[in-house]
Amino acid sequence: MIGEPRSVPALFLERVRESPGEVAYLFPDYGGWTSITWSDLRMDVRAVALGLAALGLGAEERCAILSSSRIEWVIADLGILCAGGATTTIYPSSTEEECAHILADSGARVCFVEDDAQAAKILACRAALPALLQVVVFDGTPTEDGWVISWSVLHAQGRALRATRPRLFEELVETIRPAALATIIYTSGTTGHPKGVELTHACWLSQSAALEATGIVDHPEPLHLFWLPFAHSFGKMMITLQLRIGFPTAIDGRVERLAENLLAIRPTIVCGVPRVFEKIRAAVLQRAREGGVLRRALARWALEVGAAGVRLDREGRSPGLVARARRALADWLVLRKVRARFGGRLRFFFSGSAPLALEVEEFFSSVGVQILEGYGLTETSAATHVNLPSRARAGTVGPALPGIEVRLAPDSEVLLRGPWVMRGYHGMPEASRDALDGEGWLHTGDIGRIDADGHLSICDRKKDLIKTAGGKYVAPQEIEGTLKALCPHLSQVLAHGDRRPYVTALVTLDPVLLRAWAAARGLSALAPEELARHSDVKVLIQDAVDRMNLKLPRFATVKRFAIVPAEFSEAAGEVTPSLKLKRKVIEARHQAVLDALYEDPGGAISGRRSASVAASPS
Known part of the structure; x- marks a missing residue:
């Protein structure tokens, strides 16, 4: 590229000029996959940007996106940026209350939503969002009062504005400076209310340039498959990196289709x-x-x-x-x-x-x-x-x-x-x-x-380091990762022991692997709660704990554990959208179980072996 673009939209238009007929994205369509070129992508992005301009969006004003990862997410994001606005991301799994907090805190003027289910979250808190001018639904039903409009209507408004002001799109892009706000991404909130992280165009430009300089994607015919939430900074990074380098990306946010998509797309990067x-x-x-x-x-x-x-x-x-x-x-x-x-081809x-x-x-x-x-x-x-x-x-x-x-x-x-x-x-x-x-x-x-x-x-x-009652510091994530690797039947592990005499753990079981394990032993009739209490399951985990403890200093060994029958879930508020454990929430919810792990341990703490106790369903 000649010179350094001053904004993400300028980087986007530079990519379009360099690769107009090349495939930019692939996405599911009518049971198969279809593609869009960089040139065609520009037309869609321009329509969205001018549609937002027609709504009166001002410089650095925020537009939110509440949707799973799909091609419209990217078009909306680039359209917001090209209009001079800033994108606020919301995880599709967010509750009504979480959506209301992010929309109100960011002062969002427009919110893009995936479907009627997501629109319902916004409609439910409409009275608390006086700054929100418009909701745009990708696949859903507009409201009679026009507060919710369709994706196609926004496009039509943009095309109508271009007919009267054919140079407006380019003029909007030219006004954007590196220091301008590009994105607000809210932290996952493992310890409390999420905070809105402000990232500028210069942030994304400098990072993508650094990644390009490493040569990390220098291989023949690169093809990227993306399924994670674009609401996460990881996803936003990959969008900008793609603009910088130009490789095509296949998008499908349905995690249940990942195995199938790997075979169909044959990506080189995932x-x-x-x-x-x-x-x-x-x-x-x-x-x-x-x-x-x-x-x-x-x-x-x-x-x-x-x-x-x-x-x-x-x-x-x-x-x-x-x-x-x-x-x-x-x-x-x-x-x-x-x-x-x-x-x-990976x-x-x-x-x-x-x-x-x-x-x-x-x-x-x-x-x-x-x-x-x-x-x-x-x-x-x-x-x-x-x-x-x-x-x-x-x-x-x-x-x-x-x-x-x-x-x-x-x-x-x-x-x-x-x-x-x-x-x-x-x-x-x-x-x-x-x-x-x-x-x-x-x-x-x-x-x-x-x-x-x-x-x-x-x-x-x-903040997660455990300091035992003996004054020793223990890193819980190392214990948790090691134990899961030693026992594939485990789904999640939470190491506990801050200001306690020794380290203990709460563990959950992988439901798919547990069913297969149970079927092989003639235990298919047992419910998950019954399997969690089964002596053979405890022995399975005990063996992994004992093997892990041999590698740890005595003060860091897991002396006792409890099996929680149900996995920690985002729906229950126990994990973040990026699957990080909300430790304080989990510990508070299972306080009685944890306390029991420190009662009458008998010989369980005399050596490196551990013992288990049963956990009731939460």
């Missing part, structure tokens, strides 16, 4: 979160276990061969003839079949949002699939660090992207400074000053360490 990778690993291992003794042994052997090859690669050693032959045989018999589940997964357990990363590496773990926060427009294909280091989130400064505070908190750090929290000057010090360093709240080559490792959230 973004994910650790929970998804944990489930894939668990499913593969479960299938091997169900295949009988021979199949189980073959799978174990193939994974061991794959792991040995990965170790040689990381040590910079070349495998001998016998090792190459063993790898080829393992690949032919087992490993290639696992890779085929991802479409057969170059790598991106993983973010939460720590990836080392055991999960090693499993994927063993089958020949690379997971590039990265790190960032909403406050940093998503990524500040990422492992690169040629220099990935397991157990780390990679080196800092060019342009980001990083250092550790005396207590090992990660501090970041750079051009794509937020300008502050919306309407919260005191919270902004707490997060951003006088020298511009963002205090992340994460505890980390940096190795000699600059690779960052995240140990845990500062």
Whole structure:
């Protein structure tokens, strides 16, 4: 590109000029997939931008999007930005109260919604939203009073305005400056009310330029499959990166279609979160276990061969003839079949949002699939660090992207400074000053360490660290990730023990794998609550806990655990939309169960072995 665009809309129009006839997006349509070129995308974006201009949207005024990930989300987002406005994102799973808070706090003037169900949330709190001028529904019913209008009507209004002012679209884009507000993304609120993170056009431009400079997407015929919520900063980052580099993206926010879409689209790049990778690993291992003794042994052997090859690669050693032959045989018999589940062209997964357990990363590496773990926060427009294909280091989130400064505070908190750090929290000057010090360093709240080559490792959230009654600090996320990797039948783990005499855990079970496990033992008739109390299930988890405890210092070992029959859910307010545990909510809800883990432990705390207690349904 000649010169650096001054805004995301300018970057978009530059991409259109460079790649007018190339495919920009693919999306589901009438049971198949259809595509849109960059040139056609511009026409749709222009119609939305001018439609918003016809509604009187002013510079940096906010427009919200309440929808799952779909092509209209991207068109609306780019249309808002091209009109000079700023996008406020809302998770489609948000409650009426959460929607009302975000719309009111951001002062949104327009809200795009996916369908009638999402529109109903906004209609229910209409009286509390005097600033909201218009609701635009992608697939739904307009209201008689015109407060809710259809997607097609907004387009028609934009086309009508262009007929009278043919240069208005370009004029709007030209007025946008780098320092202008582009996005407000609300934090997931694990500890209270979410805060609106203000990100400018300069944030997205500088970050996308840094990612491009790494060469991370430099491979033939790249194709990105995206299914995560665009409401998350991860999704917004990928939109801008695509504008910068120009690769096509297939969009389908229906998570239940992910496995099918991987086979249909055959992507080279897929973004994910650790929970998804944990489930894939668990499913593969479960299938091997169900295949009988021979199949189980073959799978174990193939994974061991794959792991040995990965170790040689990381040590910079070349495998001998016998090792190459063993790898080829393992690949032919087992490993290639696992890779085929991802479409057969995958170059790598991106993983973010939460720590990836080392055991999960090693499993994927063993089958020949690379997971590039990265790190960032909403406050940093998503990524500040990422492992690169040629220099990935397991157990780390990679080196800092060019342009980001990083250092550790005396207590090992990660501090970041750079051009794509937020300008502050919306309407919260005191919270902004707490997060951003006088020298511009963002205090992340994460505890980390940096190795000699600059690779960052995240140990845990500062506020989540457990300090036992004995004064020892324990990182719960390390325990939780390790235990889930050792016992694929576990869905979630919450380590507990702050100001307690020892560490305990609440665990939930994966319902799909639990049903398969129960069927293999003739226990299909038992309800989930009954399985949670079954002695064989407790032994299954106990074995994993004991194996994990052998790797931990005595003060960090899990002495007792309780099985919670139902998974922690977003609907119950126990996890965020990005699947992070709301620890205080869960601990308060299961206070009696946790207290019981510290009553009459008997011999359970005399050594490294742990014991379990039953948990009642919440």
